[in-house]
Amino acid sequence: MRFDKRVEQVTENLLWAVRFLAIIPVLFGLISVINLFLLGSLEIIEAIKQYSHLHENHSQAITKVMTNIIGGIDLYLIGIVLMIFSFGIYELFISKIDVGRANKEIRILEIHSLDELKEKVLKVIVMVLVVSFFKQVTAMPIQNYQDILYLAISIILIAASSYLMHKSHSGNQNKSSHE
Structure with a gap:
């Protein structure tokens, strides 16, 4: 085999193997998803605790309960953004998720291109902004x-x-x- 062909083959194999570095943002994204879901749950638990003290100042207590619930939803949505990002990066750079493709009804996390990933992430980010706005409005x-x-x-x-x-x-x- 000629030297230049060998160099080309080694370079291409190295470039193809580098795609596995994409596992780093995937793993940290999934860790962040778990963290955000736990924090969102804690926000909602706090809202439930405050609901039990509703007999105090009624309007202030309702505002606190709503703010905590909306805050929990906000954290869940940010977690979903990271989940979509992690699944998309994995599918685009590492491998198709066979387990997810076995269920023909669930297609939300199926990503075919970077543009499709950006579009899905953007939609959820806009939803996060809407929920954050709603949270701010309740306290305003x-x-x-x-x-x-x-x-x-x-x-x-x-x-x-x-x-x-x-x-x-x-x-x-x-x-x-x-x-």
Whole structure:
């Protein structure tokens, strides 16, 4: 075998083996998922504890309970972002997840390209931002009409962005089905 062919083969084998470094973000992503799910659960447990003390200052207690529950949901959603990221990186760089493909009904974590991974992660990130916004709004004191106006404008912008994301997603599906 010629020297240049041998160098090419060794280089290609080395490059192909380097893809296994992608296991590092996958493992740390999964550790983070477990951590975030535990923290989200602790937030909701805290909300349940505060619910038992609801007889104190009723409106403040309800706000604390809602804030903790929304905080727990927020942590779960961030964990889901990391889960989708970890599954996607694994499927794109390491190997297809055979166990996941055995169930034909569940396709949410099936990733075929980096663009598809980015799109799925972006959708969940937007949802996290919406939930975080909702959490902030529950704690925000409304003192005048200007606060109500800003709140209404914020809700309209969130609704418009959700509509545009949905519209672009359905447009991408229609485009791919025509090809």
